[in-house]
Amino acid sequence: AQSVTQPDIHITVSEGASLELRCNYSYGATPYLFWYVQSPGQGLQLLLKYFSGDTLVQGIKGFEAEFKRSQSSFNLRKPSVHWSDAAEYFCAVTPNFGNEKLTFGTGTRLTIIP
């Protein structure tokens, strides 16, 4: 069965610093990969997705993610975080043959300090 691992439960970074959130998946083929953000009391918002092609994908709010097949990873990055980026971030995966079920990671909570 497919699975998603987000090894960091909580990350704290200073405003203006760079950010990288880790995501590893376990699946036999290359799945569809997603990153979502959830602000407190809100639903999830899609940041970006990877289906195929260029392994570096750009998303909203200045985020990007890089798919690395050799490492089974899809890490999320941002060169300079803003206080408004404080939220919970979820990586998700679904098989690439039309399965509609998204498997979510456990999430990484991001705290921004001034």
Added chain:
Amino acid sequence: DAGVIQSPRHEVTEMGQEVTLRCKPISGHDYLFWYRQTMMRGLELLIYFNNNVPIDDSGMPEDRFSAKMPNASFSTLKIQPSEPRDSAVYFCASRTGLAGGFFGPGTRLTVL
């Protein structure tokens, strides 16, 4: 577009009562999903519909849970009878194609 609309946003009920959660998907979206989020289990897919037809309900925890989608613009998730362990945030999401899904703001359910 108003996005995915869920009601109520908060629900507090007593054990044994019936609870009905409502969702209005984004117009034109042909997939609708119901998720549950808890601290212990994270985000779980309960059931999803395609063109108003339930496709996979394997995530529905028990027979106490049921979901319907009578038309393309409305879906309900019902819990009868409710139990304290059903307390969670329930999300509805909709999409078309492979967009990944647009989530509603959720319904926070508390069962006393």
